[in-house]
Amino acid sequence: MASYQDYLLHLADNALILGQRNAEWCGHGPILEEDLALANNSLDLIGQARLLYQHVANVRRDGKSSEDLLAFFRDVPDFRNYTLLELPHRTAILPTASGDRDYAVTMARNFLYSALMVQVWGALAASTDAQLAAIASKSLKEVQYHLRHAHDWVLRMGDGTPESQRRMQAAVDYLMPFTQEFWTPSAMETAAVATGAGVDVAAFKAEWDAMVSDTLQSATLKPPANSGFVTSGKHGVHSEHLGFVLAEMQSLARAHPEAVW
């Protein structure tokens, strides 16, 4: 049976995994301003994840759960994030050996996710779960800013040089099929919607489609195909990439359990 905690973990894991991915740019940003931008973006996302994990720990009331245990001591099948958010910062096939991170992929993903989350957090601000509503009100302010930042880069790279356009086109072509997972309801989401604590993501599809297609058009990008295999990260069935993200993120906490600083 789908539990409400899974729904909260879904929201928390989305924020944590994208926050961890974006933090990979820390010290490696293409320019100093973007290095700062991604570090700040990660700080917001990891902050949102912390609030949500704390909420889950309070809901459980088992005396054993804590934000650290939820973040660092669960394994791949326990994570409920969208597969989109665990992908590396590159398209499927590398053009060169040195191209291990492509900023176009980072910005395209932040754009696609933020365009969804402005709607999700906006609606969750009226959740029947008062604590979730409070977290949503804060997160909305942050994700609106992330959307503006990523949107500007989609425009700038899409409507930029032939090389930047080629990369942004490749990024949206690669990532778009992963967004199908947004609109395919899971049992935990359906159950949370039924109680009034969650929101029906499918209801946001029309506005999301309009914003994405208008932005891509402004960026002189061709609309990518949004079809094919539907990923299932939110069901706990992930790509091969999440294991590597968790290995890096969790190793310190697991090497020094219950360490404080």
Added chain:
Amino acid sequence: MDAPSSRPPAAQSVLPDGPLAQSQESQAHHAIWELLESVTDPEIPVVNLREMGILRAVRQGPQGLEVVITPTYSGCPAMSQMEDDVVNALSRAGVAASVVTQLAPAWSTDWMTAEGREKLHAYGIAPPVKSACAAAASAQVVAFAPHKGLAVRDTVACPQCGSDNTTEISHFGSTACKALYRCLSCMEPFDYFKPY
């Protein structure tokens, strides 16, 4: 929007006891507010927590005195420092208190006091130019009319020379709450405190 100009209403810091207990308690709480005037934002040491709108209430809780603060950005690393600073400032004065973090209503730059804004400006940080409610309203436009809504940019006056001829260098700056701007008149870069 809830925007106390100096401090939250006294009702929050007073228990409905008898008249005498009430006035003693409100005096005690007033003294706490005074003590906390010295606790500044760790990242912007010219403004204190009251002026930032972070300090929400002083009240008597079941376990004793409680100081209620609200986080700014979800991931702001200064929050735990602020908690420690509040507890330390009070314990130096011999007052035992715990810090309660309250999420709702969500902190907004609209809660910064006028003196707080002036101090930011004097420190070289441009304060938020419009209310966060207005910023949120324009963000709503974003959802329905992407081209127009997203094109909106604030006109931010340079805190050094006062010119409106400024440009945004970077959406994000040295801390979560700031963006980086440059003045095209005096050519100096400056921080802008984003409306939140």
